[in-house]
Amino acid sequence: MKIRSVLSAAVLAVATTFASTQTLAQETFTLRLAETWGPNFPIFGDTTKRMAELAEEMSDGRLRIRIDSANKHKAPLGVFDMVKAGQYDMGHSASYYWKGKVPETLFFTSMPFGMTAIEQYAWFYHGDGMDLMQEVYEPHNMLSFPGGNTGVQMGGWFRKEIKSLEDLQGLKMRIPGFAGEVFAEVGVSPTNIPPGELYTALERNTIDAVEWVGPALDLRLGFQQIADYYYTGWHEPATELQFLVNKNTWDKLPADLQAILKTAMRVSAYDMLVHSQHANADAWANIKEEHPNVQIKQFPKDVFQAMYKANEKLLKEAAEGNEQAARIIESQEEYLNKTRAYSDISTRAYLNTMAEVE
Amino acid sequence: MKIRSVLSAAVLAVATTFASTQTLAQETFTLRLAETWGPNFPIFGDTTKRMAELAEEMSDGRLRIRIDSANKHKAPLGVFDMVKAGQYDMGHSASYYWKGKVPETLFFTSMPFGMTAIEQYAWFYHGDGMDLMQEVYEPHNMLSFPGGNTGVQMGGWFRKEIKSLEDLQGLKMRIPGFAGEVFAEVGVSPTNIPPGELYTALERNTIDAVEWVGPALDLRLGFQQIADYYYTGWHEPATELQFLVNKNTWDKLPADLQAILKTAMRVSAYDMLVHSQHANADAWANIKEEHPNVQIKQFPKDVFQAMYKANEKLLKEAAEGNEQAARIIESQEEYLNKTRAYSDISTRAYLNTMAEVE
Numbered sequence: 001m002k003i004r005s006v007l008s009a010a011v012l013a014v015a016t017t018f019a020s021t022q023t024l025a026q027e028t029f030t031l032r033l034a035e036t037w038g039p040n041f042p043i044f045g046d047t048t049k050r051m052a053e054l055a056e057e058m059s060d061g062r063l064r065i066r067i068d069s070a071n072k073h074k075a076p077l078g079v080f081d082m083v084k085a086g087q088y089d090m091g092h093s094a095s096y097y098w099k100g101k102v103p104e105t106l107f108f109t110s111m112p113f114g115m116t117a118i119e120q121y122a123w124f125y126h127g128d129g130m131d132l133m134q135e136v137y138e139p140h141n142m143l144s145f146p147g148g149n150t151g152v153q154m155g156g157w158f159r160k161e162i163k164s165l166e167d168l169q170g171l172k173m174r175i176p177g178f179a180g181e182v183f184a185e186v187g188v189s190p191t192n193i194p195p196g197e198l199y200t201a202l203e204r205n206t207i208d209a210v211e212w213v214g215p216a217l218d219l220r221l222g223f224q225q226i227a228d229y230y231y232t233g234w235h236e237p238a239t240e241l242q243f244l245v246n247k248n249t250w251d252k253l254p255a256d257l258q259a260i261l262k263t264a265m266r267v268s269a270y271d272m273l274v275h276s277q278h279a280n281a282d283a284w285a286n287i288k289e290e291h292p293n294v295q296i297k298q299f300p301k302d303v304f305q306a307m308y309k310a311n312e313k314l315l316k317e318a319a320e321g322n323e324q325a326a327r328i329i330e331s332q333e334e335y336l337n338k339t340r341a342y343s344d345i346s347t348r349a350y351l352n353t354m355a356e357v358e
Numbered sequence: 359m360k361i362r363s364v365l366s367a368a369v370l371a372v373a374t375t376f377a378s379t380q381t382l383a384q385e386t387f388t389l390r391l392a393e394t395w396g397p398n399f400p401i402f403g404d405t406t407k408r409m410a411e412l413a414e415e416m417s418d419g420r421l422r423i424r425i426d427s428a429n430k431h432k433a434p435l436g437v438f439d440m441v442k443a444g445q446y447d448m449g450h451s452a453s454y455y456w457k458g459k460v461p462e463t464l465f466f467t468s469m470p471f472g473m474t475a476i477e478q479y480a481w482f483y484h485g486d487g488m489d490l491m492q493e494v495y496e497p498h499n500m501l502s503f504p505g506g507n508t509g510v511q512m513g514g515w516f517r518k519e520i521k522s523l524e525d526l527q528g529l530k531m532r533i534p535g536f537a538g539e540v541f542a543e544v545g546v547s548p549t550n551i552p553p554g555e556l557y558t559a560l561e562r563n564t565i566d567a568v569e570w571v572g573p574a575l576d577l578r579l580g581f582q583q584i585a586d587y588y589y590t591g592w593h594e595p596a597t598e599l600q601f602l603v604n605k606n607t608w609d610k611l612p613a614d615l616q617a618i619l620k621t622a623m624r625v626s627a628y629d630m631l632v633h634s635q636h637a638n639a640d641a642w643a644n645i646k647e648e649h650p651n652v653q654i655k656q657f658p659k660d661v662f663q664a665m666y667k668a669n670e671k672l673l674k675e676a677a678e679g680n681e682q683a684a685r686i687i688e689s690q691e692e693y694l695n696k697t698r699a700y701s702d703i704s705t706r707a708y709l710n711t712m713a714e715v716e
Binding site: 054057058059060113116117118119121122125126127151152154214215230232233234237254255256259260263264266267270271273274275277278280281282284285296298299301304305308338339340341342343344345346347348349350351352353354355356357358 | 412415416474475476477479480483484485510512572588590591592595612613617618622624625629631632633636638639640643654656657659662696697698699700703704707708709710711712713715716
């Protein structure tokens with residue numbers, strides 16, 4: 001063989017490899033994510049940051065996610081529309097915020113008297129949850145994934161003790177969404193007030209009670225200084241946040257980066273549940289010393305019973321004439337019944353046993 | 359510039375890129391993992407498979423994990439030694455299996471009257487758990503990570519009802535490990551019997567009771583056909599399996615593959631908790647129709663109280679003269695007290711409320 005031919009063959013081989021290397025080197029993606037929360041919002045915002053860091057580490061920098069807080073994009077409740085339109089590639093928010101636009105999105109955050117976090121993850125990943133959620137988001141050109149759980153949310157801060165259904169009549173309470181509708185059915189006047197004004201509203205008796213999240217976030221707002229009764233939860237037993245991904249963005253990603261993104265979202269969602277448990281316990285640890293006025297209360301049985309019936313009535317109404325909502329509600333109810341029968345003989349029995357021993 | 363110079367420069371540029379491409383292309387790792395379980399062991403084995411699949415997908419095939427079940431390596435309880443020696447790169451097992459070799463490994467699986475799964479993950483990831491575990495495994499040239507949780511394990515199958523401490527005296531029960539020692543303190547004769555012989559041993563009264571895992575795995579072994587009383591759990595409220603990684607293997611991996619491996623282990627550990635919830639609920643769903651003989655029981659309060667005291671005594675003994683064990687026990691007790699105070703007002707209160715409404 002002539003020297004020249006050898007050289008050509010070598011150059012050709014090198015060039016081919018070069019081309020594929022170039023392709024690899026160019027496969028770098030920077031996705032823009034809009035979150036509903038303000039900058040450095042505890043726990044919720046940490047989840048988004050953690051997801052982005054993991055994606056970048058695992059992809060060796062090929063997948064970067066740039067997070068814009070609500071202060072930047074100015075549209076905390078516009079995340080759905082912005083990701084749908086492709087103005088942002090991703091969002092971090094909560095599905096029930098979109099129920100005014102798409103009623104069926106309500107069911108993927110947490111339902112009153114519904115599943116706990118692990119039960120609900122089991123519904124998402126082993127029941128029909130993920131398929132049903134995707135069915136709801138597909139027409140809007142988006143994928144939706146679990147985005148982090150708060151655990152059982154507390155039932156709220158009350159300035160007066162609730163001893164019976166009577167005490168709820170005309171009571172003005174900050175409680176949004178479907179739980180507000182349930183409360184309305186039993187006589188409460190639910191209102192929604194921006195977070196920044198909640199403390200003053202409660203202090204000046206503009207409202208009589210306020211529901212927020214749990215100890216870690218509630219105590220920062222100072223409710224314990226002006227309300228003595230902290231009620232246990234029923235209305236959002238497992239508030240799951242949401243990652244949204246624009247479908248066109250998703251389709252552009254190679255399979256390995258899709259797997260990396262999906263896993264980063266999944267693990268940081270679980271991590272938020274664990275982080276919430278830690279932060280809530282931490283915030284609650286010194287309550288007796290620091291705020292001896294605060295008493296933990298459960299609503300009386302007749303109140304729970306009335307709210308439970310009201311919830312059933314509202315779900316029935318939501319299912320009427322809405323085949324998709326009906327299927328989602330049915331799937332959740334069936335799954336809840338099955339999974340709770342087991343939770344009762346495992347987690348509940350154990351926690352009750354432990355509360356008995358000294 | 360002469361044509362020749364241009365060509366040389368181009369070839370040089372291509373060659374340089376080629377070299378770095380070669381390096382990239384060579385960065386493919388196949389790790390060998392030994393698991394304690396037999397082939398296709400439900401839930402536990404699914405966790406290892408899922409972890410391996412995720413690692414391969416996310417790394418685009420650069421990180422492969424070849425799993426050998428116990429049928430292959432023939433040393434189900436040799437996983438610690440094999441990974442330590444580098445005979446295997448990784449292991450999937452449970453930390454408390456190594457307490458005969460390294461007493462302090464006992465504390466990283468689940469402790470009687472200890473934390474639930476989410477509480478324990480919070481201790482690992484936000485408390486001192488991961489640091490303490492690494493301190494214990496470091497001298498053995500290994501990294502240890504959470505490897506999947508079973509949730510609250512059931513208290514076992516009994517052929518006679520336990521109405522008082524008296525009924526436990528001389529009772530022969532299959533219950534291994536630290537929980538067996540606790541049972542021994544209150545009069546039980548704990549024995550260990552290979553899984554394959556458990557059913558026959560119980561049927562022929564060689565043993566009077568058997569503890570295994572939970573509905574999903576227990577019902578497969580058929581205990582419900584020969585024992586009527588299924589007791590709720592106290593001894594392993596959150597059995598966490600374990601991934602082991604040989605330190606030399608770990609150090610050889612580039613940072614992105616370390617991140618991928620770490621995340622694949624972390625997410626599949628969480629996933630196992632969710633899978634366990636699903637599979638247990640599923641197995642339990644038809645128990646009333648299929649096995650109406652089975653009754654769920656809780657040990658009487660005096661039995662729990664005696665076991666609780668026995669557990670405290672044994673922990674005190676374990677801490678004596680072992681500074682490391684003492685620190686781990688103290689860390690767990692402090693964390694449990696804090697985290698449980700919050701679980702009581704959130705998860706426990708909610709599950710009890712739900713059990714009341716109709």
